[in-house]
Amino acid sequence: MPFKPRTAVLSAAVIAFAAASGSAFAQKTYDTGASDTEIKIGNIIPYSGPASAYGSIGKTEAAYFRMINDQGGINGRKVNFITYDDAYSPPKAVEQVRKLVESDEVLVVFNPLGTPSNTAIQKYLNSKKIPQLFVATGATKWNDPKNFPWTIGWQPSYQSEAQIYAKWLMKEKPDAKVAILYQNDDFGKDYLKGTKDGLGAKGASMIILEESYEISEPTIDSHIVKIKAANPDVLLIYATPKFAAQTIKKTAELGWKPLQIVTNVSISVGSVMQPAGFENAQGVFSAAYAKDGSDPQWNNDPGMKKWNEFLEKYMPGADKTESGLVYGYGAAQTLAKVLEMCGDDLTRANVMKRAASLKDFTPDTLLPGVKINTSATDFAPISQLQMMRFKGQKWELFGEIISGDVPAD
Amino acid sequence: MSAAEEVVTEAPAVEAVPKRAMTLGYGTSLVVLAALILTPLFVKNFVIFQMTMLLIYALAVLALNILTGGSGQFSLGQSAFYAIGAYVTAILMEHFNVNYALTLPVAGVVCFGAGFLFGQPALRLSGIYLALATFALALAMPQLLKLGFLEHWTGGVQGLVVTKPDAPFGLPLSQDMWLYYFTLAVSIGIYVASVNLLRSRSGRALMSIRDNEIAASAMGVNVALYKTLAFGVSAGITGIAGGLGAIAVQFVAPDGYTITLAISLFVGMVVGGVGWLPGSIVGSAFIIFVPNIAEGISKGLSGAVFGVLLFLVIYLVPHGARQVALIAQQLAAKLKKN
Numbered sequence: 001m002p003f004k005p006r007t008a009v010l011s012a013a014v015i016a017f018a019a020a021s022g023s024a025f026a027q028k029t030y031d032t033g034a035s036d037t038e039i040k041i042g043n044i045i046p047y048s049g050p051a052s053a054y055g056s057i058g059k060t061e062a063a064y065f066r067m068i069n070d071q072g073g074i075n076g077r078k079v080n081f082i083t084y085d086d087a088y089s090p091p092k093a094v095e096q097v098r099k100l101v102e103s104d105e106v107l108v109v110f111n112p113l114g115t116p117s118n119t120a121i122q123k124y125l126n127s128k129k130i131p132q133l134f135v136a137t138g139a140t141k142w143n144d145p146k147n148f149p150w151t152i153g154w155q156p157s158y159q160s161e162a163q164i165y166a167k168w169l170m171k172e173k174p175d176a177k178v179a180i181l182y183q184n185d186d187f188g189k190d191y192l193k194g195t196k197d198g199l200g201a202k203g204a205s206m207i208i209l210e211e212s213y214e215i216s217e218p219t220i221d222s223h224i225v226k227i228k229a230a231n232p233d234v235l236l237i238y239a240t241p242k243f244a245a246q247t248i249k250k251t252a253e254l255g256w257k258p259l260q261i262v263t264n265v266s267i268s269v270g271s272v273m274q275p276a277g278f279e280n281a282q283g284v285f286s287a288a289y290a291k292d293g294s295d296p297q298w299n300n301d302p303g304m305k306k307w308n309e310f311l312e313k314y315m316p317g318a319d320k321t322e323s324g325l326v327y328g329y330g331a332a333q334t335l336a337k338v339l340e341m342c343g344d345d346l347t348r349a350n351v352m353k354r355a356a357s358l359k360d361f362t363p364d365t366l367l368p369g370v371k372i373n374t375s376a377t378d379f380a381p382i383s384q385l386q387m388m389r390f391k392g393q394k395w396e397l398f399g400e401i402i403s404g405d406v407p408a409d
Numbered sequence: 410m411s412a413a414e415e416v417v418t419e420a421p422a423v424e425a426v427p428k429r430a431m432t433l434g435y436g437t438s439l440v441v442l443a444a445l446i447l448t449p450l451f452v453k454n455f456v457i458f459q460m461t462m463l464l465i466y467a468l469a470v471l472a473l474n475i476l477t478g479g480s481g482q483f484s485l486g487q488s489a490f491y492a493i494g495a496y497v498t499a500i501l502m503e504h505f506n507v508n509y510a511l512t513l514p515v516a517g518v519v520c521f522g523a524g525f526l527f528g529q530p531a532l533r534l535s536g537i538y539l540a541l542a543t544f545a546l547a548l549a550m551p552q553l554l555k556l557g558f559l560e561h562w563t564g565g566v567q568g569l570v571v572t573k574p575d576a577p578f579g580l581p582l583s584q585d586m587w588l589y590y591f592t593l594a595v596s597i598g599i600y601v602a603s604v605n606l607l608r609s610r611s612g613r614a615l616m617s618i619r620d621n622e623i624a625a626s627a628m629g630v631n632v633a634l635y636k637t638l639a640f641g642v643s644a645g646i647t648g649i650a651g652g653l654g655a656i657a658v659q660f661v662a663p664d665g666y667t668i669t670l671a672i673s674l675f676v677g678m679v680v681g682g683v684g685w686l687p688g689s690i691v692g693s694a695f696i697i698f699v700p701n702i703a704e705g706i707s708k709g710l711s712g713a714v715f716g717v718l719l720f721l722v723i724y725l726v727p728h729g730a731r732q733v734a735l736i737a738q739q740l741a742a743k744l745k746k747n
Contacts, residue, residue, distance in 0.1 A: 090665040102455035120660035185566040
């Protein structure tokens with residue numbers, strides 16, 4: 001290895017020079033990936049494979065930063081948004097993130113999608129002290145600043161959403177007999193834990209049945225029949241879209257009308273409510289934190305007007321019912337805000353510090369009243385939702401914004 | 410399965426020069442080896458990581474090549490054995506603190522056992538039916554890994570995070586570089602062993618089964634035993650590749666070992682040339698780098714671009730890298746004559 005020592009000496013010299021010149025201009029400090037003219041942001045998302053529907057998030061974010069650059073960039077610097085396909089495969093995610101970090105030399109990795117992919121890259125990014133900013137997954141474990149100070153979430157965690165349902169039930173129906181149907185994986189179990197935490201010791205007796213199903217089951221009809229036999233009057237549906245639709249349909253077929261709450265993951269009108277049958281879905285409850293791009297009630301909303309203008313100019317022809325367009329816009333706007341707050345101190349440590357000090361920030365696409373708040377001990381930016389009820393062919397929001405903060409472990 | 414049928418009908422042509430057709434000449438081998446040894450000294454850690462994955466997938470493709478090119482059996486279930494190997498390594502390293510190097514033989518043996526056992530019922534199936542049975546195995550594997558009673562060991566959906574080993578004896582190598590040379594050593598060992606296996610009596614028995622089962626049994630070859638052995642050996646090598654993959658990626662999760670992986674390995678084998686062991690590394694390069702190239706051409710249509718590129722390869726050089734190598738060899742011979 002005759003090459004190594006020489007490289008080491010050389011790089012030491014470069015670092016020393018950089019440090020010296022850095023102190024000469026004290027105001028402007030940069031880490032790899034940032035300069036006077038450019039900020040490099042890396043992203044991975046599935047553009048192909050089983051979860052390729054999420055690709056619209058990456059495309060929206062890329063378009064958002066094109067808009068930012070057309071408007072002069074952030075503090076005069078253009079954003080270079082580099083996004084790669086990980087096909088929802090953890091090994092591919094590791095390869096692509098290493099490419100972003102070691103070959104493209106990005107400042108931060110932003111909004112990588114999926115719990116498995118994020119778990120695969122978390123250790124690597126944290127050991128290299130590179131921000132894993134605003135991950136696109138609802139697992140609760142991203143809010144762990146003590147063990148993973150370089151990883152921060154964005155959307156409400158499954159647990160905080162479940163807590164909100166529990167709080168709402170305690171208030172509206174304190175004598176409820178609750179049955180919980182959940183998917184037997186980390187997604188379903190997060191919801192189960194959140195519900196129990198939310199109900200607390202006092203409400204624990206409200207749960208009369210916990211029923212789990214496997215994602216591999218073709219249908220969950222038998223589970224519904226079993227649940228009905230226990231005769232609960234509230235059914236919490238912690239299921240992915242296909243199973244949520246089956247549940248809503250089956251309960252109606254059985255002529256059974258419990259109070260039903262379905263997770264925010266399965267609120268799509270097109271892929272859940274319509275297949276379940278609009279007449280069967282009347283009165284089903286859920287919660288939301290973002291506005292629905294296809295809902296006419298936001299036509300005069302200033303935030304959604306901006307979103308519409310953005311889509312027309314930068315993503316013409318995009319399907320506005322795709323929730324990824326709302327999601328990507330909100331996440332990208334949060335990152336733009338953080339970079340703006342960083343000013344001329346574009347170090348990774350400062351980006352992380354700013355991301356963890358957002359106060360009442362409101363992206364255009366979030367529901368009125370939902371605010372992003374973070375602190376050195378709170379790495380869960382969005383933790384508020386609003387209850388809604390399905391009526392006619394769309395969701396109707398009601399009540400006030402409820403907060404479901406889950407403390408970091 | 411037209412590719413599959415073609416191989417079967419194509420077989421006599423391979424048989425004509427079985428020994429040479431399996432390997433590269435000495436000179437070429439040395440050049441490739443030198444390139445594999447020297448390149449990491451000049452490139453970034455990320456490229457070294459990619460090269461490590463290249464070798465790992467090459468091992469898995471090689472294993473499939475022994476099964477299909479050697480004994481003529483088809484498998485779309487290699488991802489299952491890869492997953493078992495990866496999990497054995499990960500569980501031994503994380504739950505039992507076993508040294509990473511020692512976990513590989515264990516992964517190999519466990520997968521050999523699994524493959525051998527799976528080979529028993531597979532004996533009754535042939536051709537596309539066997540491909541379908543193994544396909545089912547690959548489909549079931551991610552679900553099996555999520556099973557509740559295994560969750561304590563496998564970590565369920567969350568998977569397991571694996572610690573990357575440092576270079577031993579205080580060698581001044583980065584983790585990536587050490588792992589690369591470690592993988593290279595393992596790969597060379599397995600490659601040499603595989604070439605020798607196919608050149609041995611057992612190898613000839615396997616190839617005779619591939620070419621004509623009835624004739625083989627008439628010559629006294631224990632068809633059932635050799636077919637299951639081929640399955641076992643192939644699974645064992647795939648398991649070792651899986652174990653190395655787990656160490657390189659530092660993470661195992663059911664989502665990493667879906668049917669997509671099995672199909673990628675199959676594509677790699679066809680592109681590299683069925684039955685031509687050195688082609689494995691070409692096939693592996695195809696499944697690692699071509700999706701990246703496709704993505705560079707078009708993000709939204711990367712899958713379609715990959716399909717077009719694959720189609721071109723199959724159409725222009727149906728026997729994959731082996732055909733290219735043969736053409737190159739003929740050209741070289743002509744130049745020498747002139």
